[in-house]
Amino acid sequence: MTAMRVDAKVVMLGKESVGKTSLVERYVHHRFLVGPYQNDTAGSERYEAMSRIYYRGARAAIVCYDLTDSSSFQRARFWVKELQNCEEHCKIYLCGTKSDLVGEDRSLRQIDYHDTQDFADGNYSLAVINLLLHWFLYWYFTEIGAQHFETSSKTGNNVDELFQRVAEDYNSTALQYMSAEETGVDLGQKKDSYFYSCCHNN
Numbered sequence: 697m698t699a700m701r702v703d704a705k706v707v708m709l710g711k712e713s714v715g716k717t718s719l720v721e722r723y724v725h726h727r728f729l730v731g732p733y734q735n736d737t738a739g740s741e742r743y744e745a746m747s748r749i750y751y752r753g754a755r756a757a758i759v760c761y762d763l764t765d766s767s768s769f770q771r772a773r774f775w776v777k778e779l780q781n782c783e784e785h786c787k788i789y790l791c792g793t794k795s796d797l798v799g800e801d802r803s804l805r806q807i808d809y810h811d812t813q814d815f816a817d818g819n820y821s822l823a824v825i826n827l828l829l830h831w832f833l834y835w836y837f838t839e840i841g842a843q844h845f846e847t848s849s850k851t852g853n854n855v856d857e858l859f860q861r862v863a864e865d866y867n868s869t870a871l872q873y874m875s876a877e878e879t880g881v882d883l884g885q886k887k888d889s890y891f892y893s894c895c896h897n898n
């Protein structure tokens with residue numbers, strides 16, 4: 697019996713500058729470039745109609761938010777709702793980005809669901825806020841049935857794990873990441889020669 701190949705469209709969604717392109721760049725080319733990538737769709741909600749075309753038929757979506765920017769998590773929630781409403785078969789992966797920044801300076805973290813360190817520090821008001829946030833995020837992730845990763849494209853932390861999980865979930869050795877322009881990278885067998893285009897989708 698020959699091996700079965702399963703192709704699936706996987707999209708990257710999230711507020712501008714959360715680090716979507718950097719994630720793909722890290723996974724595919726093992727590199728991190730400081731500074732924003734030049735994506736022609738960057739930073740505008742004008743592209744929302746196009747976004748729908750972008751994620752239509754997606755089997756998996758990596759919804760990114762920046763761990764140092766709480767507004768990006770609000771945006772991630774918007775995308776989750778969109779997907780739930782429009783793409784019921786799309787599996788959702790929530791990805792907190794830039795974990796290296798919060799690793800270097802814990803005070804930068806704005807999205808935190810398991811850090812109870814403030815109890816130990818004796819900062820009770822912060823601890824209560826953290827616990828409420830913890831409870832909310834726990835409920836939220838459970839509610840949407842999403843898998844959750846915290847990654848750093850700078851250090852590479854958890855990036856392979858995220859994409860490998862997506863690939864494994866489809867039990868595939870040749871799962872393709874595809875952009876709006878229908879170019880793709882092979883998540884199961886990453887190679888430097890693959891081309892991709894990452895649509896930012898604010």
Ligand SMILES: Nc1nc2c(ncn2[C@@H]2O[C@H](COP(=O)(O)OP(=O)(O)OP(=O)(O)O)[C@@H](O)[C@H]2O)c(=O)[nH]1
Nearest residue numbers: 712713714715716717718731732733794849850896
């Ligand atoms: N420290 C740190 N910076 C990051 C990380 N990922 C991305 N960045 C920086 O965040 C900025 C935005 O990264 P991009 O990958 O261009 O973000 P994007 O989501 O593709 O942005 P848009 O195209 O505007 O939607 C750049 O300056 C990156 O260098 C990370 O893991 N750690």
